[in-house]
Amino acid sequence: MPNREPLRIGVYVCSCGSNIGGVIDPGAVAEYARTLPDVVLARTSLYLCGDPGQNRIKQDIVEHRLNRVVIAACSVRMHEPTFRACLAEAGLNPFLMEMTNIREQDTWVHAHVPDQALIKAKEMVAAAVAKVRHVAPLAPLRVPVTKRALVIGGGVAGISAALDLGDMGIPTVLVEKELSIGGTMAQLNKTFPTMDCSI
Amino acid sequence: MVDAARHPKITIKAYSEVERVDGYIGNFRAFITQKPRYVIEERCTGCGECVPVCPIEVPNPFEMNIAPRKAIDVPHGQAVPLIYAIDIENCIKCYQCVTACGERDAIDFLQEPRTEEVEVGAIIVATGADHFNPSVIPEYGYGRYPNVITAMELERLANSAGPTVGRLIRPSDGQPPHRLAFIQCVGSRDKRFNEYCSGYCCMASIKNAILLKQEHPEMEITIFYMDIRSPSKGYEEFYNRARQMGIRFIRGRPAQITEDPETGNLFIEVEDQDLGQVLEVEVDMAVLATALIPQPDTQQLATTLTLARSPSGFFMEYHPKLRPIDAPNDGIFFAGTAQGPKDIPASVAQGSAAAARAARVLNAETWEIEPVIARVEPSLCISAQGKKCGLCAAACPYNAIIVEVGRAAQIIPAKCHGCGGCVAECPQNAITQDHFTDAQIVAQMREYLREKPEEKILVLMCHWCSYGGADNAGVSHFQYPPDSRGIRVMCSARMDQDLVLEAFRRGAGMVLVSGCHPQDCHYISGQQVAARRFERLFRTLERLGINPERFRVEWISAAEGEKYARVITEMSQKLASFDKAALRRENEAARKAIMQRLLRWRSLPDMAAVLAEEEEEEKEAVLE
Numbered sequence: 049m050p051n052r053e054p055l056r057i058g059v060y061v062c063s064c065g066s067n068i069g070g071v072i073d074p075g076a077v078a079e080y081a082r083t084l085p086d087v088v089l090a091r092t093s094l095y096l097c098g099d100p101g102q103n104r105i106k107q108d109i110v111e112h113r114l115n116r117v118v119i120a121a122c123s124v125r126m127h128e129p130t131f132r133a134c135l136a137e138a139g140l141n142p143f144l145m146e147m148t149n150i151r152e153q154d155t156w157v158h159a160h161v162p163d164q165a166l167i168k169a170k171e172m173v174a175a176a177v178a179k180v181r182h183v184a185p186l187a188p189l190r191v192p193v194t195k196r197a198l199v200i201g202g203g204v205a206g207i208s209a210a211l212d213l214g215d216m217g218i219p220t221v222l223v224e225k226e227l228s229i230g231g232t233m234a235q236l237n238k239t240f241p242t243m244d245c246s247i
Numbered sequence: 248m249v250d251a252a253r254h255p256k257i258t259i260k261a262y263s264e265v266e267r268v269d270g271y272i273g274n275f276r277a278f279i280t281q282k283p284r285y286v287i288e289e290r291c292t293g294c295g296e297c298v299p300v301c302p303i304e305v306p307n308p309f310e311m312n313i314a315p316r317k318a319i320d321v322p323h324g325q326a327v328p329l330i331y332a333i334d335i336e337n338c339i340k341c342y343q344c345v346t347a348c349g350e351r352d353a354i355d356f357l358q359e360p361r362t363e364e365v366e367v368g369a370i371i372v373a374t375g376a377d378h379f380n381p382s383v384i385p386e387y388g389y390g391r392y393p394n395v396i397t398a399m400e401l402e403r404l405a406n407s408a409g410p411t412v413g414r415l416i417r418p419s420d421g422q423p424p425h426r427l428a429f430i431q432c433v434g435s436r437d438k439r440f441n442e443y444c445s446g447y448c449c450m451a452s453i454k455n456a457i458l459l460k461q462e463h464p465e466m467e468i469t470i471f472y473m474d475i476r477s478p479s480k481g482y483e484e485f486y487n488r489a490r491q492m493g494i495r496f497i498r499g500r501p502a503q504i505t506e507d508p509e510t511g512n513l514f515i516e517v518e519d520q521d522l523g524q525v526l527e528v529e530v531d532m533a534v535l536a537t538a539l540i541p542q543p544d545t546q547q548l549a550t551t552l553t554l555a556r557s558p559s560g561f562f563m564e565y566h567p568k569l570r571p572i573d574a575p576n577d578g579i580f581f582a583g584t585a586q587g588p589k590d591i592p593a594s595v596a597q598g599s600a601a602a603a604r605a606a607r608v609l610n611a612e613t614w615e616i617e618p619v620i621a622r623v624e625p626s627l628c629i630s631a632q633g634k635k636c637g638l639c640a641a642a643c644p645y646n647a648i649i650v651e652v653g654r655a656a657q658i659i660p661a662k663c664h665g666c667g668g669c670v671a672e673c674p675q676n677a678i679t680q681d682h683f684t685d686a687q688i689v690a691q692m693r694e695y696l697r698e699k700p701e702e703k704i705l706v707l708m709c710h711w712c713s714y715g716g717a718d719n720a721g722v723s724h725f726q727y728p729p730d731s732r733g734i735r736v737m738c739s740a741r742m743d744q745d746l747v748l749e750a751f752r753r754g755a756g757m758v759l760v761s762g763c764h765p766q767d768c769h770y771i772s773g774q775q776v777a778a779r780r781f782e783r784l785f786r787t788l789e790r791l792g793i794n795p796e797r798f799r800v801e802w803i804s805a806a807e808g809e810k811y812a813r814v815i816t817e818m819s820q821k822l823a824s825f826d827k828a829a830l831r832r833e834n835e836a837a838r839k840a841i842m843q844r845l846l847r848w849r850s851l852p853d854m855a856a857v858l859a860e861e862e863e864e865e866k867e868a869v870l871e
Contacts, residue, residue: 123718124710124735126569143618143682152721153733157812164729171695171732178690182853186681189618191661193273194368195609197602200265200548204591205583206373207251208598209605213371214256216602218609221365222251223279224261228326230248231375232584235309235399237406237413239591240454241481 055086055181058114059173060105062096062121064151069094071155072166077120080170084177088112096121102134109138116144116180120173122151141185148176198223203231248327261328266362268552271664272578273368273614283358284332286319290353293329295321297344297354305337311400313418314410319344319354324408369578369605372562373598374548376584379434379441379538386503387433387535393418394511394532395504398429398448401455401534415459417532419511424531425465428515429456430501431472435538435588443559447590448536449476453486455534456494469495469528471517479592497526504533539588546766552579555712555767557806561587567722572600575711575805576769577616580604619665619682619737625655627677627850639669639678642740644771666770667741671780676851683736685743686853692750693861695732700754701830704731704818706761707742711769713761715805725812728819731759738762740773744784745845747798748791752841754834756822757797759814764802774802791837796821797830 059081063069074092081090089112093101096119108114117140119131124147132142150169158165195218199210202224213220222229233239236246251257260279267278297319307316309323316322318338319331333344333354345354378399382390389395394417396404407413417424429452435445449472456468470489475496477483490496501517515528541560542548549556554574555563562585565573572580582601583594608614623639630636630650639656640648647662648669656677658669667680679685695705708714714735720727736742739762750758760781768774778800785795801814848854 123714123721125566125715125718149718149721152718154729156721156724157727158729159724160726161729168729168732171698174694174697175691175732175734178694179687182684182687182690182857183682186618188615189620189660190613190615191271191273193608193611193614194275194366196365196367197369197371197605197609198265198275198277198365198367199371199373199582201373201375201583201585202251202259202261203373203375203583203594205375205585205594205598205601206371207248208595209371209373209582209602210251210257211254212599212602213605213609214251214254216606216610218256218606220257221277221279221367222257222259223263223265224259225264226322227262227284227330227332228322228328229251229259229261230327232399233591234248234323234325235311235406236402237409237455238458240450241485241592243454243458 053115055116056112056114057087057116057118057177057180058105058108058112059084059087059090059118059177060096060101060120061090061092061150061173062101062119063092063094064122065094068121068151068155071159071162072150072169076166077150077169077173081118081173081177084174086116086181087177088114097127097130102130105131105134106138109135109140115140116183117146118173118176118180119145119147120150120169120176121147123149123153143186144180144183146176146180146183148172195219196221201231202229204233206231248325252327259328261330262332265548265551268370272616273608275367275370275578277365277367277370278362279365280360280362282360283335284330285335285354285356285358286331286333287353287355287358288328288330290351291330292351292353293321293331295331296347297331300343300347302341302343303337303339305334310403310410311397313400313403369580369608370552371580371582371601371605372548372552372554372574372585373582373601374542374545374585376539376561376588377542379540381433381535381537383440384433387430387501388504388506389535392504392506392511392513394424394506394513396532396534398451398455398534398536405455405458417511423463426467426530426532427459427469428513428528428530428533429468429470429536430515430533431470431536432500433535433537434540436473441538441540441559443588444476445539445588446476447539447588450482450485450590452534452536453489453494457485457489457492460492460494467495469497469530471497471499471501471515473498473500497528539584542585545585550766552576553767553769553771554579555763555804555806557587559587561585563804563806572597572604575715578608617665619680620660620663621658621665621667621669621678621680623656623658624677624679627675628655629675629677631655636674638672638674642668642672642776644668644773664770666738666773667736668738668770668773668776671741671743672776676847679851680741683741684853685746685848685851686857688734688736688746689749689854690857691734692746692753693857695734696750696753696755701756701827701834702730702822703755704757704759704815704822705750705755706731706733706759706815707739707746708733708735709739709762710735710737712763712767712805713801713803713811716761716803716807716811719806719808720812721808723808725808727812727815730819730822731815738768738770738773739777740770742777742781744780744787747784748787748841749845751788751793751797751834752838752845754831756825756827756830757799757818759818760798760800761803761814764804767804791840793833793837797825
């Protein structure tokens with residue numbers, strides 16, 4: 049690729065205790081990853097999201113001059129922020145990382161066919177490596193924040209939220225579709241467990 | 248309630264609804280419409296002199312319609328705000344109230360709905376739940392037998408501020424009941440209606456039983472239950488206290504209730520599961536502990552805020568374990584029963600939790616958002632060459648693209664939410680989406696389809712729903728065949744027809760395009776753009792000689808793990824039924840035409856690099 053420093057990709061395969069490691073051998077995935085283009089190291093970890101796992105990645109980024117990272121672990125919906133922060137702490141742009149979900153979308157759903165799950169995990173890592181070879185650093189986008197809250201619903205939960213926000217000094221608009229606030233709770237007789245009036 | 252009303256930082260907008268919400272975390276614009284009260288808020292003193300002169304009585308929903316209110320009234324004496332309102336549907340316009348109001352001059356029959364725009368940084372959804380209507384269970388006779396009431400009706404009948412001033416009486420004859428039954432799990436834990444446990448009703452019935460037993464020690468109270476759910480602090484002790492007080496508990500879901508029409512007494516037929524005996528228990532009155540169900544307008548609000556719903560119908564949280572307060576959309580949070588059935592302590596706690604989650608955002612000066620946005624390469628945009636196009640702007644749900652003939656299309660970064668719809672719509676390859684470029688997607692596809700492609704199902708999944716659905720299948724450990732390979736993009740709008748064709752060119756056995764249900768789309772109309780686009784693809788496939796049955800489009804929510812697993816299983820079975828040699832022949836025959844169509848990709852530098860690298864490798868392979 050023109051105008052780019054040589055790619056140095058680190059691949060990390062998480063065992064997630066036995067969630068991944070109980071179905072497939074993370075070591076076999078890492079071994080396969082080492083054969084992929086531009087991969088300079090591949091490691092396994094019992095828990096990549098824990099401190100030892102995170103520290104290992106940060107140390108490798110510095111020591112092995114990694115400029116791309118692939119995390120084969122759980123869902124991006126769960127730990128993408130964790131690993132992006134990990135890269136940022138090591139001085140790497142957080143978008144130079146690609147996660148692939150070999151837990152929710154592999155070992156947890158193909159637990160009875162471990163051989164097939166292993167093939168799928170390897171291909172998922174290969175795909176993530178292929179993508180990360182083409183990603184570019186992105187500059188964070190910051191937006192202003194309007195210091196006002198909208199609470200929709202004036203029942204006990206909405207009132208509780210509005211009072212806490214108000215006490216924190218945050219202007220709060222409490223919208224109630226009925227004529228008065230209080231919701232279901234205002235209709236109740238004395239309430240459990242204190243047996244006092246609900247209003 | 249009163250604390251909220253007098254809090255200097257809280258503005259209450261009662262009798263109002265949120266009609267529309269635009270924007271994103273830190274920068275929402277909400278359009279709130281206040282319905283007309285026909286009473287001027289600032290002038291009404293809450294004196295109530297208008298009420299006695301009003302000749303019209305209507306059922307009061309606050310009293311579960313068992314007591315009347317006037318056509319001008321407040322829901323109850325402690326209402327906050329204490330401002331009267333006219334029920335215009337039932338008002339006969341006799342204007343007696345206007346006379347009674349006199350100089351205060353607070354009544355205004357010409358009031359119209361008023362919409363106001365409010366800018367907010369975060370939103371808490373605390374819209375509560377509704378109560379199951381037990382009249383759909385014919386065997387319990389609710390609605391036919393007057394002495395069968397709901398738990399909410401009991402709350403009003405036993406309430407000292409209620410219509411009977413707290414004196415519990417039978418609706419049939421106004422007499423106090425001596426034998427009272429509570430029937431648990433009405434409409435919940437019942438697969439005919441709702442599978443879930445409503446959670447709060449065991450303690451609510453026990454509470455009412457204890458209160459009544461304290462007041463009337465001679466009253467015979469029986470609770471018919473399946474299991475007593477008392478898992479929180481102090482709950483089991485409370486249940487034990489009820490047993491010690493002499494409240495009878497019978498384990499068994501009553502099969503039916505019949506009525507003695509003479510006395511209005513009820514006969515409850517039940518199998519006592521502890522004794523293994525069928526019993527018939529005569530009572531004076533029966534109280535049905537009805538399920539909590541989603542508010543009827545849940546879907547409307549879900550569409551307004553682009554939220555998803557769980558299979559039970561309540562709002563779906565970002566992550567059931569780790570982010571139970573957050574909506575999937577940044578800056579929106581849940582509190583109370585809108586998110587799922589729960590009791591008062593849990594609702595209060597969730598209210599505080601939601602406030603804290605919202606304050607994280609609101610106390611920040613600025614908030615970092617994903618920089619995954621679309622970018623225009625001006626030299627490729629035909630608008631810059633003086634031609635009329637604008638397809639990108641038409642696909643943009645956020646009006647984030649400005650198109651003027653003679654200038655390249657311009658994307659406003661702060662308005663772009665990064666769905667990628669414009670990228671797939673642009674016929675000139677002039678738009679790319681950071682982090683989800685065509686080259687990045689094709690690079691992944693290439694790896695997935697390197698080995699035995701005809702045995703694979705290539706899945707294009709949107710981040711919010713179908714990827715979430717696949718995660719949900721994982722969390723639920725639903726097993727499905729291992730032949731699918733998923734590529735995630737932010738929205739189905741990003742999925743180009745060409746990506747599907749490319750998968751077939753690379754030999755894929757089947758392709759699945761999956762995204763949100765239209766009402767759940769996190770980019771307002773992104774799913775609709777995709778749905779239209781892929782409807783047209785079936786015919787294209789046919790023309791190319793590819794069996795359209797090899798392509799499927801499914802909308803799968805983040806809560807539908809079961810559906811995700813089922814769709815993949817069905818596709819896998821279908822794939823197994825195809826002759827692989829025939830698939831290869833089909834792909835081979837279509838390859839040339841697809842390549843012709845995909846020539847456009849050569850003009851993209853990073854895509855050209857992916858393809859060049861591939862050609863290089865292929866050459867090497869031949870040499871070897």
